[in-house]
Amino acid sequence: MIGYTTKRDAIGPQALGGGPQRCAVRLAGGDRKESVGADTRLREVARRAGSADSDIVPKEPQPLPPTPRNETPEERADRNMVELLQELRVLQTGVQILFAFLLGVAFTSRFPQLTAFQRDTYVVTLLLTVITSAVLATPVALHRGLFQRGVKPRIVALSSLYAEVGLAFLALALNGAVLLLMDLVLGRIAAITITTATTVMFAGLWFLVPWALRRM
Missing domain, CATH: 1.20.120 (Four Helix Bundle (Hemerythrin (Met), subunit A))
Structure with a gap:
């Protein structure tokens, strides 16, 4: 029986990519590009978050409301009498x-x-x-x-x-x-x-x- 070989099989792995070492290099290069792209996206997100925080105007601290004196009517009368005297x-x-x-x-x-x-x-x-x-x-x-x-x-x-x-x-x-x-x-x-x-x-x-x- 006559066997047929495909063009892919005839060319071989060396003709396609230059061997397993070259394929590994290509895979490493792809991973490096993906890593660089992820870092770029992270820096862009951080830059946008920083600009958004800078647009927020800090609020001035509000003064505390005056608290009433914690005293009984008798204590208030004593204090008023001392001040009057x-x-x-x-x-x-x-x-x-x-x-x-x-x-x-x-x-x-x-x-x-x-x-x-x-x-x-x-x-x-x-x-x-x-x-x-x-x-x-x-x-x-x-x-x-x-x-x-x-x-x-x-x-x-x-x-x-x-x-x-x-x-x-x-x-x-x-x-x-x-x-x-x-x-x-x-x-x-x-x-x-x-x-x-x-x-x-x-x-x-x-x-x-x-x-x-x-x-x-």
Whole structure:
């Protein structure tokens, strides 16, 4: 029987690829290309991810919300009372200085030469200073008189009211002292002008500004 050989069989492995070694080289080259292509794709994915992260704007840290004081009503009343007494201590120092100054005026050599208006201004200012001292000391008397009675919140509310009234009397007493001194030094018209300006100043700083802040 006549045997037929195909062209592939006639050519042989050397004619096709140059032998098994050359085939192995070709396979290694293909694997190397696939590896390089995979690395390229990974670098491209990483580059895109990096650019996407760079487009994200970092958010600024938000401030923490204020937390309420963890205190009972009694503790809040105690704290408010301590703060109020410290404020009254500052006011009483100013009242004592003003009162000492007015007492010393009465013993000066020029005091008998004062006019009727100046004497009246002096007496009214001295009395306003005494009233101021009494009103500002009332919270201390309330705290001592109602000690351990379980009414601390009521004491704080009344003491705050007395402090505001004491501020009003203190402003009047200070303006009275300004009027008396300016009348002695500069004359009646200048004294009235300066006293009006100081009255407006005290009213604005001590009463109008807190009132406006409460309404905001």
